[in-house]
Amino acid sequence: xxxxxxxxxxxxxxxxxxxxxxxxxxxxxxxxxxxxxxxxxxxxxxxxxxxxxxxxxxxxxxxxxxxxxxxxxxxxxxxxxxxxxxxxxxxxxxxxxxxxxxxxxxxxxxxxxxxxxxxxxxxxxxxxxxxxxxxxxxxxxxxxxxxxxxxxxxxxxxxxxxxxxxxxxxxxxxxxxxxxxxxxxxxxxxxxxxxxxxxxxxxxxxxxxxxxxxxxxxxxxxxxxxxxxxxxxxxxxxxxxxxxxxxxxxxxxxxxxxxxxxxxxxxxxxxxxxxxxxxxxxxxxxxxxxxxxxxxxxxxxxxxxxxxxxxxxxxxxxxxxxxxxxxxxxxxxxxx
Amino acid sequence: xxxxxxxxxxxxxxxxxxxxxxxxxxxxxxxxxxxxxxxxxxxxxxxxxxxxxxxxxxxxxxxxxxxxxxxxxxxxxxxxxxxxxxxxxxxxxxxxxxxxxxxxxxxxxxxxxxxxxxxxxxxxxxxxxxxxxxxxxxxxxxxxxxxxxxxxxxxxxxxxxxxxxxxxxxxxxxxxxxxxxxxxxxxxxxxxxxxxxxxxxxxxxxxxxxxxxxxxxxxxxxxxxxxxxxxxxxxxxxxxxxxxxxxxxxxxxxxxxxxxxxxxxxxxxxxxxxxxxxxxxxxxxxxxxxxxxxxxxxxxxxxxxxxxxxxxxxxxxxxxxxxxxxxxxxxxxxxxxxxxxxxxxxxxxxxxxxxxxxxxxxxxxx
Numbered sequence: 001x002x003x004x005x006x007x008x009x010x011x012x013x014x015x016x017x018x019x020x021x022x023x024x025x026x027x028x029x030x031x032x033x034x035x036x037x038x039x040x041x042x043x044x045x046x047x048x049x050x051x052x053x054x055x056x057x058x059x060x061x062x063x064x065x066x067x068x069x070x071x072x073x074x075x076x077x078x079x080x081x082x083x084x085x086x087x088x089x090x091x092x093x094x095x096x097x098x099x100x101x102x103x104x105x106x107x108x109x110x111x112x113x114x115x116x117x118x119x120x121x122x123x124x125x126x127x128x129x130x131x132x133x134x135x136x137x138x139x140x141x142x143x144x145x146x147x148x149x150x151x152x153x154x155x156x157x158x159x160x161x162x163x164x165x166x167x168x169x170x171x172x173x174x175x176x177x178x179x180x181x182x183x184x185x186x187x188x189x190x191x192x193x194x195x196x197x198x199x200x201x202x203x204x205x206x207x208x209x210x211x212x213x214x215x216x217x218x219x220x221x222x223x224x225x226x227x228x229x230x231x232x233x234x235x236x237x238x239x240x241x242x243x244x245x246x247x248x249x250x251x252x253x254x255x256x257x258x259x260x261x262x263x264x265x266x267x268x269x270x271x272x273x274x275x276x277x278x279x280x281x282x283x284x285x286x287x288x289x290x291x292x293x294x295x296x297x298x299x300x301x302x303x304x305x306x307x308x309x310x311x312x313x314x315x316x317x318x319x320x321x322x323x324x325x326x327x328x329x330x331x332x333x334x335x336x
Numbered sequence: 337x338x339x340x341x342x343x344x345x346x347x348x349x350x351x352x353x354x355x356x357x358x359x360x361x362x363x364x365x366x367x368x369x370x371x372x373x374x375x376x377x378x379x380x381x382x383x384x385x386x387x388x389x390x391x392x393x394x395x396x397x398x399x400x401x402x403x404x405x406x407x408x409x410x411x412x413x414x415x416x417x418x419x420x421x422x423x424x425x426x427x428x429x430x431x432x433x434x435x436x437x438x439x440x441x442x443x444x445x446x447x448x449x450x451x452x453x454x455x456x457x458x459x460x461x462x463x464x465x466x467x468x469x470x471x472x473x474x475x476x477x478x479x480x481x482x483x484x485x486x487x488x489x490x491x492x493x494x495x496x497x498x499x500x501x502x503x504x505x506x507x508x509x510x511x512x513x514x515x516x517x518x519x520x521x522x523x524x525x526x527x528x529x530x531x532x533x534x535x536x537x538x539x540x541x542x543x544x545x546x547x548x549x550x551x552x553x554x555x556x557x558x559x560x561x562x563x564x565x566x567x568x569x570x571x572x573x574x575x576x577x578x579x580x581x582x583x584x585x586x587x588x589x590x591x592x593x594x595x596x597x598x599x600x601x602x603x604x605x606x607x608x609x610x611x612x613x614x615x616x617x618x619x620x621x622x623x624x625x626x627x628x629x630x631x632x633x634x635x636x637x638x639x640x641x642x643x644x645x646x647x648x649x650x651x652x653x654x655x656x657x658x659x660x661x662x663x664x665x666x667x668x669x670x671x672x673x674x675x676x677x678x679x680x681x682x683x684x685x686x687x688x689x690x691x692x693x694x695x696x697x698x699x700x701x702x
Contacts, residue, residue: 045541072507072510072541073472073507100471104511104512141470144470308689312449312455313401314668
């Protein structure tokens with residue numbers, strides 16, 4: 001008889017360790033749970049299984065079923081009850097299993113989670129984190145590859161962030177959990193297996209800050225989540241000196257940092273997987289244009305998904321921005 | 337008092353064929369099938385299992401992105417699928433491959449979806465089989481609305497009208513949409529059958545995480561009858577579904593069928609059930625195999641001989657070989673497919689993007 005294999009309990013994380021992005025999220029949650037007994041994890045398959053991406057692996061074994069809750073299969077229920085838990089003083093970290101499954105919870109997130117603080121004139125705080133694995137590139141079926149960040153960035157009362165690497169995964173998630181406001185936390189699922197050294201004693205930049213991840217002088221690439229790595233690869237492959245800025249916070253935007261980069265380079269391309277139309281790129285382009293008009297050598301251009309539903313996986317390489325599409329757009333800013 | 341969801345009295349379970357292949361009679365569910373019909377049900381079960389196993393094999397070879405196996409649920413799907421009439425409409429989840437088979441839909445249509453060629457692609461009207469639905473439980477409301485449409489078409493309640501049959505799983509019963517569909521169907525007395533395949537697991541979460549009472553009893557609270565049937569008994573599933581469809585057709589409204597079965601495989605090929613369930617549970621359910629009991633019954637009663645079983649096995653193997661060849665021959669979609677079928681009427685933005693991308697791609701050929 002095969003026994004159910006229990007996940008191994010890992011030693012407390014100290015010093016600098018090389019972690020995958022998924023493991024870094026796991027370590028960040030572990031630390032937050034160890035430091036604050038009010039932190040809870042809730043979601044479908046997050047307990048015994050450790051999540052379909054194993055991001056919560058071992059947490060239930062370590063912290064018990066009261067703190068790592070395998071919920072019934074209902075996303076509205078997850079967020080609605082998380083709100084109730086928060087009203088009772090807890091800090092729920094909710095996992096939405098895949099991006100396309102957040103919509104049953106959209107009502108609770110948009111009409112309730114985002115607005116309760118205002119309605120109580122600041123007397124009710126809801127420190128709820130909604131973790132959403134997002135983006136494509138993993139050959140998945142429908143509803144498993146979407147980038148719904150604009151819906152939430154459009155909703156006042158929510159903070160929206162996206163990590164792009166293990167270091168930010170570790171630190172930003174802890175900051176999101178500690179944040180008194182609700183935070184929608186996007187995780188680039190195709191980067192879950194990317195590795196980097198994570199220094200557990202040197203905090204990353206605050207989650208509200210954009211970070212220049214590659215210095216350059218000729219043009220600025222603005223990206224977040226899964227597209228940061230793609231932009232870095234594009235910049236590496238190009239002869240021009242391209243600066244890459246990781247937005248990290250999508251709402252609010254760190255506009256001073258974005259503007260500083262664009263004032264320096266004079267050219268700006270915004271890159272995201274989500275459809276260009278109605279996407280964050282439009283908001284960013286408008287703000288950059290307003291603030292940096294006389295510094296711009298060309299209009300702010302955008303690269304992103306098409307005005308189509310996310311396609312079947314055999315077409316996703318056409319849909320997702322890649323090096324060629326990014327650099328083709330950079331070419332257009334230089335040809336202006 | 338709460339009743340454990342698993343330990344409902346056996347008396348509550350409608351069963352017409354025991355795991356040992358013994359034929360039982362049930363006062364509420366008389367079933368009279370010809371010898372040929374019985375043999376055909378066996379043939380269906382064997383063929384769909386072979387096609388399902390072939391689909392798993394194709395996934396292991398990298399030909400499909402993933403595959404949600406129906407292993408263990410053949411009887412629930414074939415029994416209910418064969419109860420349907422030509423004009424009835426099925427609203428499936430993403431695992432009703434055997435129902436699709438019973439509706440005459442080519443298995444290859446399903447492979448296209450899981451190969452990533454398209455998101456479904458078949459015409460629901462052609463087969464009376466709606467598109468697969470991945471977001472859990474949403475299709476139950478569509479089925480209910482469809483049934484409300486049937487009500488308005490005429491023939492409703494005459495016994496010759498069409499019906500809708502919505503499939504969903506034990507996990508889906510927690511979703512708001514499913515509960516809302518129960519409310520709608522009940523208050524409008526819609527001609528619909530809710531067919532819940534309770535396979536005991538929602539990925540890693542056992543039934544206890546979704547319910548404290550047997551699922552079929554929930555129907556009572558919504559105001560329509562519920563019944564639990566042995567989901568591994570193709571005869572019982574056929575009889576129970578027939579009766580529920582008759583109720584719908586004759587204007588008596590919705591029913592809930594809980595087909596008590598077991599997901600013998602992983603949730604999908606990307607899942608690893610050894611992380612969350614014990615193999616002794618699997619071994620216990622193997623003794624209730626949906627195919628073995630029909631074979632035992634046909635053998636013992638002399639309705640089929642070794643030659644028949646051999647012939648069915650050969651047919652199933654050939655179907656699997658054909659499926660594999662057809663899958664490997666599937667062409668990839670052209671880039672332009674991205675922009676097709678998003679809207680019925682011309683759309684300015686989409687046309688702009690299509691033209692720009694065409695120009696962009698053409699640049700690589702210069």
